Amino acid sequence: MESAKHAGDAAVAVSKAYGVETMFTLSGGHVFPLYDGAVHEEMRILDVRHEQSAVFAAEATARLTRKPGLAVLTAGPGITNGVSGVATAHFNGSPVVVMGGRAPQSRWGSGALQEMDHPPLLDPITKLSFTASDAESIGQDVEVAFRTAIAPHRGPVFLDFYMDHLFSPSPTHLARTQTPSPLEPDPDDLAGIARLLAEAERPVLVYGSDVWMDRAEEAARDFAETWRLPVIPNGQGRGILPSGHELLVTRARGLAFAQADLVIVVGTPLDFRLGYGWFGGKDGAPLARVVHIADAPSQLATHMQPAASAAGDLSVVFWSLSTACGEAGVKPSSYASWVSKLSEAAAAAIAGDAELLASEADPIHPMRVYGELGKVLADDAVVIGDGGDFVSYAGKYVEPKQPGNWLDPGPYGCLGTGLGYSIAARLARPSSQVVLLLGDGAAGFSLMDVDTLVRHKLPVVMICGNNGMWGLEKHPMQLLYGYDVAAELQPQCRYDQVVTALGGGGELVTKPSEIGPALRRAFDSGIPYLVNIATDPQVAYPRNTTGV
Incomplete structure (x- = not known):
């Protein structure tokens, strides 16, 4: 040998x-x-x-x-x-x-x-x-x-x-690089799910990252469109239904989860981001029935008992489930009014955003940043979130046009992912915009790796929402105790100067009117460039304790 x-x-x-x-x-x-x-x-x-x-x-x-x-x-x-x-x-x-x-x-x-x-x-x-x-x-x-x-x-x-x-x-070892054999879902499991859908009046689909990772995005979109089901994505499930799609009801998430009678969750855990799998139950209504579908049995929920579950290659799951729905007599007309209700609610929420997305408030409201970013973001842009409050707004207001173009730390919630993710994104998608959204807290974890971007000639646009504090901690501590400790950062800290010192470019933005021109300069620069935006420290992202 x-x-x-x-x-x-x-x-x-x-x-x-x-x-x-x-x-x-x-x-x-x-x-x-x-x-x-x-x-x-x-x-x-x-x-x-x-x-x-x-x-x-x-x-x-x-x-x-x-x-x-x-x-x-x-x-x-x-x-x-x-x-x-x-x-x-x-x-x-x-x-x-x-x-x-x-x-x-x-x-x-x-x-x-x-x-x-x-x-x-x-x-x-x-x-x-x-x-x-x-x-x-x-x-x-x-x-x-x-x-x-x-x-x-x-x-x-x-x-x-x-x-x-x-x-x-x-x-020398000659690798035998066979692709893992697709795991076939149990037909009886899929038939049971189809029967639940045939009985439902207010169904909702949730698509998670594993739909993308399993290369099932085409089958997932086809399933939603064939059976006219409203979709709420998370993680890299974003973009499977592109921004503006009539069945994409992310902006009606609260209403959908509060009033649904059936929630089918595919390719993501029933964790805190989805209220641990508890949906419905509002205004005296019963809890929604929950279906959990995963790419492997080990990923199915064990902390609760779903109404039904299935495991297998997700493309096979979607194509086979669609056949089972036809056999079960699923009729989209039976929940068409529900879909219209969610679509109208989502459209109303989007229309209601217009004022804050164009806000002239000084200090800058974080939503104004996303209003300006939306004007310059390409359809194939890779958007990376690394932060708390500031990035939470991105999760709500940035809707990708294509699947696989959104990266965040996921359920572990580890700050400091952003620079490593940006390095990878620039290599994986050399012709696309790469945008890193940083909270000022997250920036402190990994900003030195701008040096890596510079040395390896990897241009990335970084946008830092700089409110001078650990927002996820300061506001709750104030609410709980009437004071806060260990939650302050330096106001308007010059993270942009860190980037310029390492060989990139950057600038500090303090006025709403400066955001758009600064973003255009960043995209045109062709180098790692940080737009450091001083945002209003009094504005906190609204959230509840369940993730719903």
């Missing part, structure tokens, strides 16, 4: 066979052979300023391209710095392989530099966390990692290598 120069060559060759084009990393001696392997295999190496950004970039690559992402972290603190990124990938179901360095086996137990047993630390937030046993097995172990990451339900895998093994010769 032909041997690679060292095990790093074998590891990278297998990674490339699984579609990896970029290795995200922060330099460390424990993993030099992986870099050498990337050079030999002509794989891009993109180095960042903090390991969390490497993992976030790998995760965003997986979510945008629907191919596995790769992060390479050096031993010890390199890996612990990446843990939040791995946890985020775990909660988002993102197929990411994180390869780590490890102190030499020949010195193990004697106090070598950065000696740490990493897999037990990563085990709770990965599908698989393990150490390659020897140099000869590394190619095969890497294949196991990728195969596990992409199998339903997708998720992160951690694999580390003893340093002396990684530098040793290793057999």
Whole structure:
């Protein structure tokens, strides 16, 4: 059997066979052979300023391209710095392989530099966390990692290598990159769901990120349009029905969830974002019946008992469920008035936004920022949210035209994802606008990685909603205690000057009339550019405690 120069060559060759084009990393001696392997295999190496950004970039690559992402972290603190990124990938179901360095086996137990047993630390937030046993097995172990990451339900895998093994010769491993077989849903489960829909008078569909990740967006749109069902998307489900679609009722979300008698949730957990799966029950009405559909049985809700559930490849689910609906006698006419009610409510809400989206209030109302952004945002723009109150407005007022173009941290809610996500988005969508929406709190986590954008010539437009505080904490503390602590940030802090100091561009905006021209300058600049917008600290995003 032909041997690679060292095990790093074998590891990278297998990674490339699984579609990896970029290795995200922060330099460390424990993993030099992986870099050498990337050079030999002509794989891009993109180095960042903090390991969390490497993992976030790998995760965003997986979510945008629907191919596995790769992060390479050096031993010890390199890996612990990446843990939040791995946890985020775990909660988002993102197929990411994180390869780590490890102190030499020949010195193990004697106090070598950065000696740490990493897999037990990563085990709770990965599908698989393990150490390659020897140099000869590394190619095969890497294949196991990728195969596990992409199998339903997708998720992160951690694999580390003893340093002396990684530098040793290793057999070339020919990867068998078969696509996981589609999981077929149970026909009886789908028939039961179709019967519930045939009985419903006020149904609602919820589409989540896994619809996109399962490549089921076409089938999902066809299902909604065929059976004339109102849709509320979240995560990367946004854009499956494009902005302006008659069945897209995001802006009537409160009404829809309050009065629905059947809610069909597809490709997202019944977590806090969806009121834990409790819908209806308003004004004396009974609770809505809930259907939960996922890409794998492990993702079905266990904290409550849905009226029905199904698991399987989501494209197959939608096509098969559509057939079952025909057999069950589902008649869209029976709930047509409900759909009209929601559509009219959504249209009224959008019309009611016009005043605040054009607000001349000084200090600037956050909604004015989104009013101006909507004028310059292209249909294929990738929009990334990294923040609290400011980004919550984006979730409400930015409706993508295409699926797969929205990125936020997901249910784990980890701040600091933005720069890593932006790096990945610029590589994955080189001809699209990439817009990063930052709260001023979130900016403090990762803004140094603007240096990465500059060094690698990756233009991104960053918009910072700067209200000088941790808004998600300050306002609730005031409400609870009448005072707040640990919630203040520097008013009008010059984050734009941080970006210019790192080689990008930026400016501070303090007047509503300045927002539009500043955004146009940012998009025209062709460099990483931050528009730092001082927003009104008294304005808090309205929310309730259930997520509904």
